[in-house]
Amino acid sequence: MSEDLKHQTESTVEQLEHEGDIAADFIEELLDIADIDGDLTLDVRQGRAYVSVEAEGNGLAVISAPDTVQALQELTRLAVQSKTGAFSRMILDIGGSRDTRRRQLESLVDAAVAKLDEGASQASLPSMSSYERKLVHDIVADRGLVSESYGEGHDRHTVIRRG
Numbered sequence: 001m002s003e004d005l006k007h008q009t010e011s012t013v014e015q016l017e018h019e020g021d022i023a024a025d026f027i028e029e030l031l032d033i034a035d036i037d038g039d040l041t042l043d044v045r046q047g048r049a050y051v052s053v054e055a056e057g058n059g060l061a062v063i064s065a066p067d068t069v070q071a072l073q074e075l076t077r078l079a080v081q082s083k084t085g086a087f088s089r090m091i092l093d094i095g096g097s098r099d100t101r102r103r104q105l106e107s108l109v110d111a112a113v114a115k116l117d118e119g120a121s122q123a124s125l126p127s128m129s130s131y132e133r134k135l136v137h138d139i140v141a142d143r144g145l146v147s148e149s150y151g152e153g154h155d156r157h158t159v160i161r162r163g
Contacts, residue, residue: 013044016090019080020049023090026079027051030072036060038094049090051076060095066104069097070129091131102135109139112160116145122161127151133158 020042031038038053073092080088112123133149136158140147146163
């Protein structure tokens with residue numbers, strides 16, 4: 001690896017770690033306001049800051065529903081952006097919500113595959129975030145199928161078909 005590329009990679013990791021720190025501070029403040037206990041873990045994965053909140057028992061249940069996590073993630077991204085001046089693609093996971101959502105997406109893909117097995121030429125999934133569509137594309141590829149995203153904004157969805 002050239003020194004320039006190595007330096008760019010290091011600064012990118014440093015920038016993402018900085019994003020994670022800002023995001024964690026924001027989430028900690030929200031948890032304090034809501035009087036919710038949680039342990040935060042910061043990581044850099046696949047070119048994104050990743051902030052995970054875990055707690056004993058089901059103390060995070062009130063904020064771990066997928067729609068709530070998505071909303072908190074967007075608020076946290078805005079907080080990061082206001083401090084850094086740059087768009088953030090950070091990922092927020094609350095109480096294993098991302099693993100739960102991945103399992104839900106796998107079930108959606110399995111249902112779509114069943115439609116293909118029944119003779120459908122393609123199967124459309126509901127609209128979802130870019131992160132969720134990326135997960136779907138990965139799941140679909142693992143199953144040996146092809147997927148593409150269609151639509152704009154909140155209507156963007158994934159269509160699955162055989163290759």
